[in-house]
Amino acid sequence: MSMHSPFRLGAALVLAAVLATSPVQAQKVGTTSFQFLKVMPTARATGMGDAYVTLAEGAEALFWNPAGVAAAGTHDLSATHIPYLLDTRVSSIGYATSLGGLGSVGVQIQAVDYGEIAETRTENLGFNPDGTYNPGLTGSTFGPTAFAVGVSYARRLTDRFSTGITGKYIYESLYTGSVTRNGETYDTSAGVALFDIGIQYETGFRSLALGMSVQNFGPEVAYAEEGFSAPLSFRLGIAGDLVGPAGIVSQSSQNRITAAYDLSQPNDYDQQMQFGLEYAFAETLSLRTGYKLNYDVEAFTFGAGVKTDLDPVRLNVDYSYGGMGEYLDGIHRITIGARLR
Template sequence: MKNRVRWIALFLMLSCARELEGFEKVATTSFQFLKVMTDARSTSMGEAYCSVARGAESVFWNPAALARFGGTDLSISYVDWLLDTRQASIGFAHDLGNWGALGFQAIMVDIGEIEVTRVDALGFIGDTYNPGLTGETIHPSAFVLGGSYARALTDKFTFGLTAKVVHENLELESKTALAFDGGLTFDTGYRSLKLAAVIRHFGREIKYVDKSYPMPQTFTLGISGNLLSPSQFLLFPSEDHRLLLSYDLSHPRDYDQQHHLGAEYSFREVIFLRAGYKFNYDEEGLTLGFGLKAGRLRFDYSYAQFGEYFHSVHRFSIGFQAR
């Protein structure tokens, strides 16, 4: 069992090394919509979520976290993204006991209507200049369907894999590909301190017209822990309050290293206040949000700052834990 853990860890580190070789290819990956995370809790914490993910949200962030969740969980999220693009997701997690855990994900992307322009339509119509508009419109879209499996390798390590079908319809050309995620979680045994690693969107290159583009593969390392909590606290005990702090270091295939810092305050696990910051991004930075939990139901909201040229982004999530 120990040898298996070592081999998996080695695979993750070697994959990270490959990414470090190729970061100069800025913004040259395919399926860019895969970079947009939909759920509200993670995005309100600056996407510092690799070691924090649990339940149904794990299928999007780190499939290994499924093995540390006991029960059945459903999460539905929606984001009104930039330039009339809308994205919705459904995540599902189910514990199989000694057999591990299963997960399912579906992502739907509506890119909105785009007016068709052609060079041969350029020119004047009477006294009015036509910038190439033909009067036609296209409606690009995309979707993801995936399944995950995770199980505990030891009492401290969990491992998970996701296989997903990714489809993008650009009207003039459509592409479908198979992609994979692989992750580890590690419970350090020191109070609530947890570590995690994950590779997301691993797959073959996609050819558009006469040029191939790689998948938006990302390697992430994460650490998190409760500074305040009723038990396993890192600093101070508190019966009614919990303060979680998390940090992720990410290396996307088409950009330099990016840093994510997040925090979540909880009052009696009913009211949640969250904040985060994303470092080394062109436009993104501050994130804020809150959550409410009533029995098995939960609601989460997040706000993301998006520079001076784009509107702020709002996300909404609802969840239900069956058991």
């Protein structure tokens, strides 16, 4: 088998899985379930505008492209916290480890804290005895919950080609317990198994590389009596160092400038593009920016990171900021990572 044959095989598998992201499905804007899966972790990636399918490696790759798990060190750890919109908080943690010639494995957990929400009912609408208006409040609160737990396996098939797969269980509860209406009881929670698959390919020309992934592939999710598709997404990317030890434009041992481009096709929106740049000095201090094209409110992103060696552990702290339009607060992300080499 030639060196290029694994790439063709992996590409065929990914492209076969992405048939579900047809233009017909993409017209159903905003009709997918488990929307929290679109809130991507890892501040390095989001600081580069989400252009990360090719660059993802180690524990961070668990959330972007399982093929990148093949690059894990002896022990890789990545944890991200996101104060999201409307006091919602999203947290994630991933761990990956190399098994030598057997490949690499990883586990991930994502959880959402929606806080407490005031319960309202239409039968409570009206005026209180003191003349104040009641918008339907019952005096009770409820707390929706959502989480994802996944296991990944990845392996280098050649010195240039890696492939990986993730199986994960997703659960979301929209209300505390079931709801009864007109004598019928409805379950307001849903859980389902979804899969990610991906490939990464180093072209052999300087640092130029390619990546592809399919995320959240699986069955429909049923809430009460209605079913919704999972947020399936196909992503294709290219990345390389413009400047660096293997720079495409210029070689440098101290400075690195990495450019990345992703093209993504979700099943509930039109095609989207992501552009990212990262400047790194001596692989200790990094500055990042990105742009997200064809999003409702998201556009420019910014970020920074620091790395330090505490032998045998390499620590990194990353931060990113992404605007959410004129009327919503921007999103901050903090990621702390560690690699035991």
